[in-house]
Amino acid sequence: xSAAQELARAPEPARSGSVEVERFNFWYGATQALFDIDLSxxxxxxxxxxxxSGCGKSTFLRSINRLNELxxxxxxxxxxxxxxxxxxxRGMDVVTLRQRVGMVFQRWNPFPKSIxxxxxxxxxINVRPKRADLDAIVESALRRAALWDEVRDRLRDSAxxxxxxxxxxxxxxxxxxxxxxxxxxxxxxxxxxxIATQKIEELIYELKRELTIVIVTHxxxxxxxxxxxxxxxxxxxxxxxxxxxxxxxSPRGDQTEAYITGRFG
Amino acid sequence: xxVALSSTGRQGGSTKRLMRRRIASVVMVSxxxxxxxxxxxxxxxxxxxxxRKGAASLSLSFFTHMPAPVGEPxxxxxxxxxxxxxxxxxxxxxxxxxxxxxxxxLAEQRGSRLANxxxxxxxxxxxxxxxxxGIFAWxxxxxxxxxxxxxxxxxxxxxxxxxxxxxxxxxxVCTVPQSLREAALALGYPRWRTSLQIxxxxxxxxxxxxxxxxxxxxxxxxxxxxxxxxxxxxxxLKLTQPIAALPLQIYVYANSAYDDWHAQAWAxxxxxxxxxxxxxxxxxxxxxxxxxxxxD
Numbered sequence: 001x002s003a004a005q006e007l008a009r010a011p012e013p014a015r016s017g018s019v020e021v022e023r024f025n026f027w028y029g030a031t032q033a034l035f036d037i038d039l040s041x042x043x044x045x046x047x048x049x050x051x052x053s054g055c056g057k058s059t060f061l062r063s064i065n066r067l068n069e070l071x072x073x074x075x076x077x078x079x080x081x082x083x084x085x086x087x088x089x090r091g092m093d094v095v096t097l098r099q100r101v102g103m104v105f106q107r108w109n110p111f112p113k114s115i116x117x118x119x120x121x122x123x124x125i126n127v128r129p130k131r132a133d134l135d136a137i138v139e140s141a142l143r144r145a146a147l148w149d150e151v152r153d154r155l156r157d158s159a160x161x162x163x164x165x166x167x168x169x170x171x172x173x174x175x176x177x178x179x180x181x182x183x184x185x186x187x188x189x190x191x192x193x194x195i196a197t198q199k200i201e202e203l204i205y206e207l208k209r210e211l212t213i214v215i216v217t218h219x220x221x222x223x224x225x226x227x228x229x230x231x232x233x234x235x236x237x238x239x240x241x242x243x244x245x246x247x248x249x250s251p252r253g254d255q256t257e258a259y260i261t262g263r264f265g
Numbered sequence: 266x267x268v269a270l271s272s273t274g275r276q277g278g279s280t281k282r283l284m285r286r287r288i289a290s291v292v293m294v295s296x297x298x299x300x301x302x303x304x305x306x307x308x309x310x311x312x313x314x315x316x317r318k319g320a321a322s323l324s325l326s327f328f329t330h331m332p333a334p335v336g337e338p339x340x341x342x343x344x345x346x347x348x349x350x351x352x353x354x355x356x357x358x359x360x361x362x363x364x365x366x367x368x369x370x371l372a373e374q375r376g377s378r379l380a381n382x383x384x385x386x387x388x389x390x391x392x393x394x395x396x397x398x399g400i401f402a403w404x405x406x407x408x409x410x411x412x413x414x415x416x417x418x419x420x421x422x423x424x425x426x427x428x429x430x431x432x433x434x435x436x437x438v439c440t441v442p443q444s445l446r447e448a449a450l451a452l453g454y455p456r457w458r459t460s461l462q463i464x465x466x467x468x469x470x471x472x473x474x475x476x477x478x479x480x481x482x483x484x485x486x487x488x489x490x491x492x493x494x495x496x497x498x499x500x501x502l503k504l505t506q507p508i509a510a511l512p513l514q515i516y517v518y519a520n521s522a523y524d525d526w527h528a529q530a531w532a533x534x535x536x537x538x539x540x541x542x543x544x545x546x547x548x549x550x551x552x553x554x555x556x557x558x559x560x561d
Contacts, residue, residue, distance in 0.1 A: 067451060070447075070450070096453070097453075098451055098452065098453040103451040105447065109442070109444040109445055111463060111467075112467060121449075121452060121454075171448070174448075175451070178452060
């Protein structure tokens with residue numbers, strides 16, 4: 001499978017990780033959660049999604065790897081294109097999609113297994129590497145997640161023995177081991193202390209050179225610190241999107257200004 | 266509480282009410298204590314009586330020897346003990362894959378109409394009298410072949426295990442946090458692989474407990490074996506032939522007219538209870554290792 005996959009992928013010219021969203025709507029049953037979202041997410045940059053709770057940020061994020069489909073009655077319309085390919089197209093294999101679009105959740109969720117096995121989980125079934133290759137993949141993923149030095153001597157220990165911040169970085173390493181083009185982060189630091197948060201932020205800054213990052217955050221300072229572009233969602237609509245610095249210093253919409261100055265939300 | 270206390274200081278009427286409440290409380294606590302004691306008494310009484318009656322005939326040879334002819338002292342139930350283990354093995358082979366598979370389906374397809382129907386049917390199956398299960402197995406596994414067999418007996422009690430295992434598996438799988446499923450799916454795991462490798466494995470400790478409880482439950486079943494496994498006075502491990510089983514042996518011996526057979530029946534009952542007890546204790550230990558450990 002891996003050889004065939006490599007062959008199939010090799011001729012593809014653009015695997016840059018750009019995401020284009022066009023007139024995307026999403027419903028949970030009869031309740032519409034997203035309205036006509038148009039958004040362009042550039043590769044090799046951090047795009048922050050901000051907005052009050054329940055405004056559809058997470059729904060939107062989980063639409064990019066089609067994880068929302070697990071909820072009965074959930075459905076969408078419109079297009080989300082990954083490298084020009086509509087991910088809601090009939091022929092799109094959701095398993096392949098999720099290998100290309102990694103995700104890290106608010107509450108870290110390592111498997112109750114060893115540190116090594118957690119990172120090896122994706123590659124083991126997706127590329128089926130040899131033992132030595134797998135070791136290299138695991139090490140490289142842990143290094144990229146800035147966790148290697150802390151866990152190199154205890155790879156066989158349970159992942160649950162790590163601290164919260166370490167577990168979250170392990171989840172990032174686990175996602176990176178799949179070599180995704182896009183990394184979705186759903187409030188990755190909201191349950192972490194300031195030091196651990198800072199480590200995650202530095203990590204995001206490092207990683208954006210290699211892949212597209214989309215981060216949902218409730219922390220406006222964090223969005224301002226780490227993102228290149230910011231999108232403000234309100235009541236399921238995309239109100240405003242632009243360069244982070246511009247959006248925070250001279251917001252165009254009244255709602256945007258009210259939100260970032262703390263008048264609501 | 267604090268309201269009641271502060272008002273008692275002021276009025277005599279509420280002091281009376283407080284007294285009444287205290288009396289009611291004491292009465293209720295005593296009643297529940299008595300009920301709890303009554304619930305435990307039969308178990309202790311049975312165990313004590315069994316040990317007193319059974320211990321006399323219980324010896325090493327009971328486990329290693331074949332039944333002795335009438336009038337001859339000694340002898341054991343080696344064939345029945347092994348037979349019961351064989352039957353449990355067959356039952357597990359039948360009941361576990363189906364039960365675990367069905368439980369996984371019920372948990373992962375929660376809310377679908379078919380799942381609700383299956384859950385309901387599993388509950389009905391659970392309430393089915395065990396003799397009915399025996400008749401059913403006789404009709405389909407004994408009559409067509411023309412003779413009783415260990416396979417038919419094992420299948421009958423295996424079918425009884427299915428609903429038990431199904432419901433425990435479902436409950437255990439439901440306790441696996443959704444975030445673990447999402448983690449696996451987000452890594453590009455297909456749903457079937459997520460269910461088998463992540464969900465089922467995480468729930469395994471609890472499922473093992475449920476399986477052991479189900480085994481303990483069917484190990485003592487007599488009715489479904491009466492006209493399937495049938496029993497056997499001789500040593501036989503052939504799956505297509507009648508096989509001895511502890512409950513059957515006890516049934517036959519207890520109904521006999523001979524005193525030494527009665528004694529043997531008591532010893533058999535003690536062994537059977539011991540077997541069930543051991544399985545239950547293992548189940549407890551597995552559960553504790555799974556849920557009592559210091560994991561996050």
